[in-house]
Amino acid sequence: MRASTPLAGGRLALLFLRVSVMNDLQYRANFVIQLFQSLLALGTGLAVLALIFDQTDDLGGWSQTELIAVMGIFTIMGGVIRSAIEPNMQRLMEDVRKGTLDYVLTKPEDPQLLVSVRDIRIWQGVEVLTGAVVLGYAVARDPASLGPAEVLGFVVSIVLGAVIIYCFWLLMTTAVFWVVRLDETQELFEGVYRAGQYPVGIYPGWMRLGLTFLIPIAFAVTVPSEAVTGRLDAATLGFAFVFCVVMLILSRAVWKRGLRRYSGASA
Amino acid sequence: MIAAGPRSGAEAAPGEGGRLAEDGSLRSMVSLYLTLMRTSVINQFQYPVAAYLYMIGMVAEPVIYLVVWSTIAEEQGGSVAGYTPSTFAAYYIVWTLVRNINVVFTPYGWEWRIREGELSAQLLKPVHPIHYDLGWFAGTKVVVVLLWLPIAVVLSLLFKPELSPTAQQIAVFAVAIWGAYVLRSLYMWVLGMVTFWTTRVGALFELVWVTEMLLSGRIVPLALLPDWAERLSWLLPFRWTFGFPITALVGPIDGAELIGGLGMQLLWIAFFALVVRGFWRVSVRHYGAVGG
Numbered sequence: 001m002r003a004s005t006p007l008a009g010g011r012l013a014l015l016f017l018r019v020s021v022m023n024d025l026q027y028r029a030n031f032v033i034q035l036f037q038s039l040l041a042l043g044t045g046l047a048v049l050a051l052i053f054d055q056t057d058d059l060g061g062w063s064q065t066e067l068i069a070v071m072g073i074f075t076i077m078g079g080v081i082r083s084a085i086e087p088n089m090q091r092l093m094e095d096v097r098k099g100t101l102d103y104v105l106t107k108p109e110d111p112q113l114l115v116s117v118r119d120i121r122i123w124q125g126v127e128v129l130t131g132a133v134v135l136g137y138a139v140a141r142d143p144a145s146l147g148p149a150e151v152l153g154f155v156v157s158i159v160l161g162a163v164i165i166y167c168f169w170l171l172m173t174t175a176v177f178w179v180v181r182l183d184e185t186q187e188l189f190e191g192v193y194r195a196g197q198y199p200v201g202i203y204p205g206w207m208r209l210g211l212t213f214l215i216p217i218a219f220a221v222t223v224p225s226e227a228v229t230g231r232l233d234a235a236t237l238g239f240a241f242v243f244c245v246v247m248l249i250l251s252r253a254v255w256k257r258g259l260r261r262y263s264g265a266s267a
Numbered sequence: 268m269i270a271a272g273p274r275s276g277a278e279a280a281p282g283e284g285g286r287l288a289e290d291g292s293l294r295s296m297v298s299l300y301l302t303l304m305r306t307s308v309i310n311q312f313q314y315p316v317a318a319y320l321y322m323i324g325m326v327a328e329p330v331i332y333l334v335v336w337s338t339i340a341e342e343q344g345g346s347v348a349g350y351t352p353s354t355f356a357a358y359y360i361v362w363t364l365v366r367n368i369n370v371v372f373t374p375y376g377w378e379w380r381i382r383e384g385e386l387s388a389q390l391l392k393p394v395h396p397i398h399y400d401l402g403w404f405a406g407t408k409v410v411v412v413l414l415w416l417p418i419a420v421v422l423s424l425l426f427k428p429e430l431s432p433t434a435q436q437i438a439v440f441a442v443a444i445w446g447a448y449v450l451r452s453l454y455m456w457v458l459g460m461v462t463f464w465t466t467r468v469g470a471l472f473e474l475v476w477v478t479e480m481l482l483s484g485r486i487v488p489l490a491l492l493p494d495w496a497e498r499l500s501w502l503l504p505f506r507w508t509f510g511f512p513i514t515a516l517v518g519p520i521d522g523a524e525l526i527g528g529l530g531m532q533l534l535w536i537a538f539f540a541l542v543v544r545g546f547w548r549v550s551v552r553h554y555g556a557v558g559g
Contacts, residue, residue, distance in 0.1 A: 036470055044477050051487055055347050056339045184320035191324025195331050202338050204425075207330075 012109060013117040020120040034126045042130060045071050060202035065141045070225040072135025074196050077220050079127025080162050086186060087119040089173040096176045101262060112255055153227035157237060160244045161220035167247035168216055170255060177258035196221035219243060303402030311410040318414055326363055326418055332486060333359040333426060348490050353429035357517045358488055360422050365512050367411045368444045371452040372400045374459035374472050381462060397543060401452055432516050439525040443512040446532035451508045453539035463550040484510025504535045
């Protein structure tokens with residue numbers, strides 16, 4: 001029945017994006033508000049970095065310029081999560097609770113694809129731009145370390161990181177099929193995500209493990225940061241790739257089990 | 268105290284009969300507070316998992332600061348601005364308690380209150396509405412402190428804080444966290460009431476937040492700020508809601524600073540109580556004009 005090809009899926013995702021863009025364009029004032037918030041957050045982050053480097057020359061082997069680059073990547077990834085991942089997952093939670101997921105399931109398209117691309121908030125994506133400016137500034141301050149290999153490593157690792165975070169959010173959201181009330185997951189994630197502002201290497205071992213495998217912020221922020229600062233080796237990148245594939249398979253399997261449970265409940 | 272206080276004071280003035288009225292109003296205020304607190308405790312216990320997830324998300328913040336500053340202290344040969352990794356640990360673990368006590372009604376909630384007409388109902392009650400917020404949120408603290416205890420134990424085992432307060436410090440801390448709670452409730456109320464006058468309040472709230480973050484001792488102990496910023500923090504109420512209660516317990520602090528700090532809390536509370544009272548009056552009149 002669900003004879004969808006990847007191409008059709010991609011076209012559908014683009015269509016949803018267009019609808020979201022048209023929707024959000026009605027509320028242009030939100031752009032200014034988001035921009036202001038994003039700048040304020042960046043300003044605070046830079047002030048804290050200034051405080052830190054008032055006292056020391058390097059933090060766990062990272063210089064101030066390198067940590068500014070980390071902050072840029074942290075902000076970019078935060079923008080991706082808040083504009084494309086979280087809104088969809090919040091809506092999925094609501095649909096499961098209200099029973100309105102039925103409307104998704106009756107459509108002749110893969111439900112995982114549908115629930116993942118329905119809702120995109122373009123103004124939240126402003127952070128992608130402000131983060132890119134900060135990253136660009138950091139790179140311009142220290143351009144010597146950046147060659148084509150580093151740029152390629154950065155692009156690959158940030159895409160892998162975004163996919164891993166998407167899988168993680170889907171896994172967390174899918175738990176809603178078993179435990180109905182999960183309102184606080186976003187607060188929990190946002191709280192822990194802050195840890196990505198610094199390279200995970202500075203944290204004690206147990207936290208580093210947690211931030212790598214439990215809540216995979218290391219792949220989302222630290223690995224791309226290693227790429228732009230010339231620290232990334234092939235083994236880490238390969239490992240990120242394998243982890244990404246494992247997360248894709250795992251989240252898909254859990255999602256399907258959850259769906260079976262949902263259908264069972266409403267029948 | 269804000270609405271009932273002056274009225275009962277006026278009644279108490281004439282003669283013997285006044286004493287009874289004063290007692291009665293105080294007693295009814297106490298029972299109002301106890302009832303509000305009890306209701307909110309029951310409400311909080313309905314969702315213990317939710318409360319826990321929320322708290323873990325909150326604890327991530329100080330743990331990050333703690334790790335960063337401990338790393339710096341170690342790299343600088345054991346201490347930075349007088350703080351060692353163990354005293355940083357004490358600072359940020361006490362931080363988690365102070366932060367939990369500091370959670371008050373959010374200014375963002377005012378938009379909902381005004382839009383949903385919830386305020387209209389509150390206006391009919393004989394007691395100033397701030398008492399309902401103060402009582403309700405004070406009740407949540409009972410649950411919060413219970414949930415916080417295991418977290419504090421785990422954090423202490425992991426980060427080995429160095430904490431040796433005197434009896435006086437403990438006593439002042441016990442008072443100061445409630446001073447911080449009342450003070451923060453009051454200025455967040457003032458901020459929230461701006462919603463009566465304009466709906467574009469987000470930018471203002473964010474600005475106050477960032478200022479509070481940087482100049483209260485929330486992100487770093489105030490001793491680590493540059494001189495000019497530290498001096499600036501003395502002009503603002505924020506340091507009395509974070510830095511002061513924490514330092515009261517963790518130190519270094521002397522007797523005069525302890526008592527002086529409580530005095531400053533009291534002054535700021537009196538100031539914002541007056542502001543709340545005046546601002547509330549004109550705001551409600553404004554609200555009525557729009558609604559009627």
